Amino acid sequence: MTGRRRTPGLPGPRTERGRLVLVVLLVAAVTVFTATVPLLRGFFDLRVYYGTVHTWVHHGGRIYDYRVPGTAYGFTYPPFAAVAMLPLALLGRTAAITASLLVNLAALVVVLRVLAGPHGRGHGWYRWALCLCLLALFEPLRDTVSFGQVNLVLLALVLGDSWLLASGRGRWAGAGTGLAAAVKLTPALFIGLLLLAGRRRAAGTATAVAVAATALACWADPAASRFYWTEALWDTRRVGRLDYVSNQSLQGVLARLGETGRPLWAAVVLLTLCVWAWRGRRAVAAGDWPAAFALTGAAACLVSPVTWVHHLVWLLPSFAVLVRAGRPRTAAVLYAVLCTSVVWLWFDDASGLDGFLGGNLYTWISLGLLLGLPVGQSRPRLTLARSTSATAPAPSPDSPATTAVPDQSESSSGATAAATGAADAEGRGVAGRSPSSEPTGSTRPAAAKPQSSRERASSYTVNPPPA
Numbered sequence: 001m002t003g004r005r006r007t008p009g010l011p012g013p014r015t016e017r018g019r020l021v022l023v024v025l026l027v028a029a030v031t032v033f034t035a036t037v038p039l040l041r042g043f044f045d046l047r048v049y050y051g052t053v054h055t056w057v058h059h060g061g062r063i064y065d066y067r068v069p070g071t072a073y074g075f076t077y078p079p080f081a082a083v084a085m086l087p088l089a090l091l092g093r094t095a096a097i098t099a100s101l102l103v104n105l106a107a108l109v110v111v112l113r114v115l116a117g118p119h120g121r122g123h124g125w126y127r128w129a130l131c132l133c134l135l136a137l138f139e140p141l142r143d144t145v146s147f148g149q150v151n152l153v154l155l156a157l158v159l160g161d162s163w164l165l166a167s168g169r170g171r172w173a174g175a176g177t178g179l180a181a182a183v184k185l186t187p188a189l190f191i192g193l194l195l196l197a198g199r200r201r202a203a204g205t206a207t208a209v210a211v212a213a214t215a216l217a218c219w220a221d222p223a224a225s226r227f228y229w230t231e232a233l234w235d236t237r238r239v240g241r242l243d244y245v246s247n248q249s250l251q252g253v254l255a256r257l258g259e260t261g262r263p264l265w266a267a268v269v270l271l272t273l274c275v276w277a278w279r280g281r282r283a284v285a286a287g288d289w290p291a292a293f294a295l296t297g298a299a300a301c302l303v304s305p306v307t308w309v310h311h312l313v314w315l316l317p318s319f320a321v322l323v324r325a326g327r328p329r330t331a332a333v334l335y336a337v338l339c340t341s342v343v344w345l346w347f348d349d350a351s352g353l354d355g356f357l358g359g360n361l362y363t364w365i366s367l368g369l370l371l372g373l374p375v376g377q378s379r380p381r382l383t384l385a386r387s388t389s390a391t392a393p394a395p396s397p398d399s400p401a402t403t404a405v406p407d408q409s410e411s412s413s414g415a416t417a418a419a420t421g422a423a424d425a426e427g428r429g430v431a432g433r434s435p436s437s438e439p440t441g442s443t444r445p446a447a448a449k450p451q452s453s454r455e456r457a458s459s460y461t462v463n464p465p466p467a
Contacts, residue, residue: 019126026133034142043097044068046148048075049085050096056082056221057089063224064232076232076239079217079224080182081150100148107152114159115320137339143310151313154180158190159317162293165202174202178209182217185233186300186311193296196277197284239306245347248362249307256350256359269303275370286376294318298369312338312362318369325374334365 013019047068052075055061063082067074075082088096112131135141144151157176164173174194180187188210194203218225232238240247243255250268254260276299283292297314301307315338322331346359357364 023126023129023133026130030133030136034136041143041146041148043100043146043148044073046096046100048073049148050088050091050093052082053085053088057086063221064227073240074238077184078182078214078233079221079228080213081184082224083213083217083220084183097148101145104145104152107156110156111152111159111316114156114163115317134335138316138335139338139341140310140312140315143308144313147310149310150183151310154184154187155313155316158187159293161190161202161206162289165199166289170199170202172205173199174205174207175209177202178206179213181206181210182213186304186314189300189303190293190296192277193280193292196280197289197292242306243350245343245350245359246308247306248301248309248312248343248360248366249304250302250363251305252307253356253360253363256355265305272299272302272370275299279370279373279375283375288376290317290324291321291373291375294321294373295370295375298366298373301366302363302370309343309362312366315366315369318373321373327374334369337361337365 013022048066051068052063052066055066056063063075063079065074087099091099140151143149157180160176161173164170174191177187177190177194181191191203191206191210194200194206214225241255242251242260244252245256247255250272251265254265254268259265276295280292280295283289283295294315294317297317301312301314304311319331319335322328322334343359343361346355349355350359
């Protein structure tokens, strides 16, 4: 090594040694920031999963009756999620935390690989190191890791389907989406995307897998399934207050305005879905599967009744699309906002114009991406060397590796999915403070689910209830 090799197009030092020093400094800065500024979440959601499974398996308790000691929060996912988490019953508390970190890391690798596209391996260590440092600051990602959440796993499952379609391995495409929808309902919107794209076989596979997984859970615990689908699903109070500032969905905006009526929310959701269908069809028609996927992620965050900040990892594909479409500055600004935890400035009071604009800022970003995300620009940028047309969606025999094929063909590789090549990296939040006692609950008696960046909403410990 001469120490003078360069990676074109990237800022910073020009030598390998200088870049190594810069990366070490960035890693140190990110570590200090993550460990001190945004208080860690104490693996609170993992404690819910762990306690629920151990109570169900080892003590004969019911899935939806468990509550984390000192809180009113328990299991809120469909019953199949509890079935999928049964391996936790074999683990101790420390092993469960370790397993959560490893699973999230593996899911992050899948997400990075798919979003980077076929050229990801040629980026070099320096580019990937910068990406990791940037994504460690991304609030939804670091909260996902620190809560012990499953968002990255679900994102990886759905992105895996897009890779299967793009690479011509569409036989099992849809299975990942079906599993994700059986664990959480929000990813079910991606089945709608498959229908919009004319991928009827993939949509059928996703539906069949989701139904089969749900049936398996019903067989494993009929009472829990009956309770969830008839009662728990419709009771949003089980997951926390709708007006809590961490709820960055359209329902959260309306709740903070004092509008809690379901008819108004349903009308807003219907309008949002119409916009998504219109823009999604345009993306599909242009052969731009990355944009179609990104639009669906943004729409899912908007229409879900509850979208906690950590759920916004579904916006990551949007930033990849912006970069690929030649809008890195827009991506950088929006991304930077999502690293700031700015919405927590309105933790106590989101009233007034400032509260409406600032307290819902992440919702406005999701809405802006749904309305303004570039469509039909990711793929043509890859074919400019072959064609002078930057917008023609028709296949080109001169560049078969980067052109789309008709949406109706199930045997084809599909629209060029998952070529969105942006930077994703592991949210840290994994070296949290080590508490020494059992959960004591929040120091704020009436506090909502601990989604806040403030200490009073992060006072839960990492220790789940003993088995």
